[in-house]
Amino acid sequence: MSNAGLPQLYHPFLTDAGLETDILFNRGIDLPHFASVVLLRTEDGRRALEDYFTGFLKLxxxxLxxxxxxxxxxxxxxxxxGPLGLTDPELDxxxxxxxxxLVRLRDTWRSAVPHIVVSGCIxxxxxxxxxxxxxxxDEAELYHRHQAGVLVAAGANMLSGITMTNVPEAIGLTRAAQELGSPVAISFTVETDGALPTGDxxxxxxxxxxDATAAYPAYYMINCAHPTHFASVLEPDMAWTARIRGVRANASRCSHxxxxxxxxxxxxxxxxLAAQYGDLCRRVPTITILGGCCGTDLRHVTAIAEACLGPAVTNE
Incomplete structure (x- = not known):
């Protein structure tokens, strides 16, 4: 799928919330090293993940x-x-x-949800x-190339670099995606001053x-920060701001x-939080991909969707 084939470039979209914090704190399931991938080792873990994603599909x-x-x-x-006690083939x-x-969930929900995009999260x-x-x-490109290749081969429609903290790693991941011919979104995390952890x-x-990738990313996002941390640095009508298409904010105003x-x-x-998203979307109308990060769950994303897109359709 080329960038042009990504439906979220043409329509408002939802995405999910803080998967790891939801699983750990709301569902009481331990995640060693904050790694949700280990849930796929057990039937109970797989069921918890399917239940989590199904909530967003229903929303x-x-x-609509x-x-x-x-x-x-x-x-x-x-x-x-190594830290997760897995061999390389097991992790693959x-x-x-x-x-x-997610491919199976997409197939199951295809007739109910207008567009479902499966993204390989890195x-x-x-x-x-x-x-x-x-x-x-070059080191970042080589490092991320392996996981990116596994995710694309498994059927991901695109890749997403989530909580990227620095520019060289974001460039390396983008080049790995480019080598694979996969669309990619880059999501930066920022501190309370709206700058990256590196100070950029x-x-x-x-x-x-x-500049380093001939504008290869399909779009950029901001995640793992509260809207009050970054709203003031988004300059409406600027070319770089128009490249920011998605927000996955933290529930908390606290620093990292x-x-x-x-x-x-x-x-x-x-x-x-939903009201702040609404203000942000009105100020920067190119922001059309709405989700959450640490501390958020389906309740937050539901409120955000209704604040930005209008009330949900009900059958009652």
């Missing part, structure tokens, strides 16, 4: 809108095999099954809050990736350091 059906399903592979790149198999689960090599050691572009301005990061120290989930105020 998309009620809203398309949905992007992100595979449970954010923390499933090669470096995580789980990556493959994560996409295949997280940063290290931590989603801290860039740590920053790879060279969001505008500069978007421009740098576009504060969130790391928490032992309980901060779900914020879903109604307030």
């Amino acid at each position: 998309a059906e009620r809203m 809108i398309g949905v992007i399903l992100e595979s449970a592979t954010w923390r499933a790149s090669p470096d995580w095999a 198999r789980l990556n493959h099954e994560a996409v295949q689960m 997280g940063p090599r290290g931590d989603g809050y801290d860039p740590g050691r920053i790879m060279r572009v 301005r969001l505008a500069d990061a978007v421009k740098a990736v576009d 350091a504060e969130l790391d120290a928490m032992t309980e989930l901060d779900i914020g105020d879903p109604a307030e």
Whole structure:
């Protein structure tokens, strides 16, 4: 599927919420190293994932809108095999099954939901809050190429680089996707000042990736930050801002350091968060892909969808 074949470039879309925080805190299922891919090892885990995604498919059906399903592979790149107690082939198999689960759900829901896009989710090599050691572009391309290839071969319509913390890694992942001929979206995480954890301005990061890859990403997103952290840096009517098509915000206003120290989930105020999304979408109308990140769940995304797109259709 070329970028032109992605329906979310032409229509408003939903995506999911904070998968890992929902599974861990709301459903009480342990996730070693915050890796949801391990759920695919058991029948109970697979059932929990299917139940999670089905909630968003039902919402998309009620809203008469398309949905992007992100595979449970954010923390499933090669470096995580050892910490998760997996061999490399076992991790590859789980990556493959994560996409295949979504393909089956897409086939089941095809007649009920206008458009369903299966996205292969790729997280940063290290931590989603801290860039740590920053790879060279060629190193990042080589590192991410393996997982990207497994996800594409499994049937993903596109790839998404979620919580990218630095520019070289985002460029490397984009080039890996380009080599595979797969569309890719790059989602940056930002701090409370709206800048990347490296200190790079969001505008500069978007421009740098576009300049280095002939603007290959289908679009950019922002995730793992609260709207109050980044709304002020989005400049309406600027070319770089028009490249931001999606938002997956945190429920909490807390900084990443504060969130790391928490032992309980901060779900914020879903109604307030939805109102902030509504304001953001009115200011930056190119933002049409709506979902959530840490601390959010189906309640938040439902409120966001209704604030930005109107009330859901009901059969009552």
